[in-house]
Amino acid sequence: KFGNIALAAALLVANAAHADNNGFVAVKDSHFERNGQRYMIAGANFWYGGYLGAPTGVGQRARLVKELDRMKALGINNVRVLAVSEKTAMKSAVSPATTSAPGQYDEQLLQGLDFMMAELAKRDMTAVLYLNNFWQWSGGMTQYLNWFTGSPAHDPNVSKDYERYMAENATFYTNARAQAEYRNVITKIVQRTNTVTKKPYRDDPTILSWQLANEPRPGNSKSTPQEKATYVKWIADTAHYIRSLDGHHMVSTGSEGLAGSAQDAQLYLDAHRTPDIAYLTYHLWPTNWGWFDPKKPDATWNGMMEKASHYLNVHVDYAKKLGKPIVLEEFGLNRDGGSFDIKASTKVRDRFYDEVFTTLEKRAAAGDPVAGWNFWAWGGAGRAANADYWWKPGNDFVGDPPQEEQGLYSVFDSDASSLKLIADHDKRLKTIGAK
Numbered sequence: 196k197f198g199n200i201a202l203a204a205a206l207l208v209a210n211a212a213h214a215d216n217n218g219f220v221a222v223k224d225s226h227f228e229r230n231g232q233r234y235m236i237a238g239a240n241f242w243y244g245g246y247l248g249a250p251t252g253v254g255q256r257a258r259l260v261k262e263l264d265r266m267k268a269l270g271i272n273n274v275r276v277l278a279v280s281e282k283t284a285m286k287s288a289v290s291p292a293t294t295s296a297p298g299q300y301d302e303q304l305l306q307g308l309d310f311m312m313a314e315l316a317k318r319d320m321t322a323v324l325y326l327n328n329f330w331q332w333s334g335g336m337t338q339y340l341n342w343f344t345g346s347p348a349h350d351p352n353v354s355k356d357y358e359r360y361m362a363e364n365a366t367f368y369t370n371a372r373a374q375a376e377y378r379n380v381i382t383k384i385v386q387r388t389n390t391v392t393k394k395p396y397r398d399d400p401t402i403l404s405w406q407l408a409n410e411p412r413p414g415n416s417k418s419t420p421q422e423k424a425t426y427v428k429w430i431a432d433t434a435h436y437i438r439s440l441d442g443h444h445m446v447s448t449g450s451e452g453l454a455g456s457a458q459d460a461q462l463y464l465d466a467h468r469t470p471d472i473a474y475l476t477y478h479l480w481p482t483n484w485g486w487f488d489p490k491k492p493d494a495t496w497n498g499m500m501e502k503a504s505h506y507l508n509v510h511v512d513y514a515k516k517l518g519k520p521i522v523l524e525e526f527g528l529n530r531d532g533g534s535f536d537i538k539a540s541t542k543v544r545d546r547f548y549d550e551v552f553t554t555l556e557k558r559a560a561a562g563d564p565v566a567g568w569n570f571w572a573w574g575g576a577g578r579a580a581n582a583d584y585w586w587k588p589g590n591d592f593v594g595d596p597p598q599e600e601q602g603l604y605s606v607f608d609s610d611a612s613s614l615k616l617i618a619d620h621d622k623r624l625k626t627i628g629a630k
């Protein structure tokens with residue numbers, strides 16, 4: 196009789212553990228949950244984390260360990276990371292790259308991702324891994340098209356013609372050979388076994404979600420109904436494909452929200468309706484979007500904050516509509532005066548961060564589906580190497596990828612006021628979530 200009771204108890208415990216998803220972050224009642232507790236992302240963007248983890252070449256494992264310790268100490272529990280890059284002739288892209296040509300992958304950089312994942316697990320941190328890029332700084336969709344159509348990979352930093360660049364990139368979604376190679380890469384990474392932990396990625400709760408791409412857009416500002424329908428289908432089909440390989444992990448889009456959806460709310464909602472997309476993402480870029488001029492802060496602050504506050508709130512409302520969590524997985528502002536110099540103050544940026552954090556905390560405290568944030572981006576101990584602030588192969592990696600001045604939006608380890616603000620709000624967010 197006693198044996199039966201013990202067996203029943205053991206089964207109960209096992210079931211409870213299973214119900215808690217064994218450490219995986221999952222959606223429950225339009226929030227994230229992990230091991231039966233509410234999980235809020237108090238995160239950072241750290242696109243180069245896998246690069247620092249490489250065993251040779253660009254790898255700087257001692258720096259990676261130090262950066263993760265710094266982030267952990269501040270209460271940062273999640274990093275959003277570029278999982279794979281494509282070798283390209285485009286001027287403002289990172290090198291080396293994971294994929295040097297279709298089917299040829301750099302095992303050193305993939306082992307870098309392995310090492311980073313192992314170090315995150317040690318610190319009970321999670322990662323969002325994006326598997327492609329709509330922009331040029333890691334090769335991305337442009338480079339896939341160059342491989343399979345021969346179209347010149349024209350760098351919009353050089354051509355300055357973003358409208359053309361975005362329209363061309365959107366043909367990625369319907370290029371069968373590009374999609375086939377993209378799915379080969381997805382398969383390779385999702386089915387990879389971590390060479391450090393020996394654990395298959397799909398069994399690793401350190402991954403919070405697989406992300407289709409960084410900032411995928413349907414086309415340019417004049418996206419046609421056909422392009423929009425193609426975009427929604429590409430998201431649904433690709434998310435479904437990833438879920439067919441890995442039923443444990445959530446899948447996310449990497450969308451910027453309305454700014455990355457041709458300002459079409461219906462498109463943004465449709466893109467996130469499929470059950471294979473677990474939560475909504477959005478990004479907030481006041482300077483990039485022309486809402487703020489860092490050289491005229493007093494004249495542009497009020498108008499900017501009005502637009503930013505609306506943007507923050509309306510996307511939480513969209514998430515409520517879909518009954519899914521939402522993560523502000525990128526936001527940033529310039530150093531004072533628009534300076535790239537690490538010695539420049541960050542008063543305006545700190546005020547902006549505080550407004551963003553406070554707005555989201557308010558919505559979270561009201562029970563809305565705010566699941567957290569990732570500021571853009573962790574610069575840590577990295578330093579700009581050149582007088583013109585542009586990145587060259589061999590230079591430090593900082594929060595700003597190679598297509599932007601190294602110091603534009605990075606939060607460095609010497610930005611004490613910013614780091615304290617981030618730490619205070621990370622703590623506050625997690626207490627709200629704990630209720």
Ligand SMILES: O=C1NC[C@H](CO)[C@@H](O)[C@@H]1O
Nearest residue numbers: 330409410483525596599
């Ligand atoms: O994903 C992105 N969003 C905005 C960042 C800052 O401009 C940019 O570096 C990156 O491409």
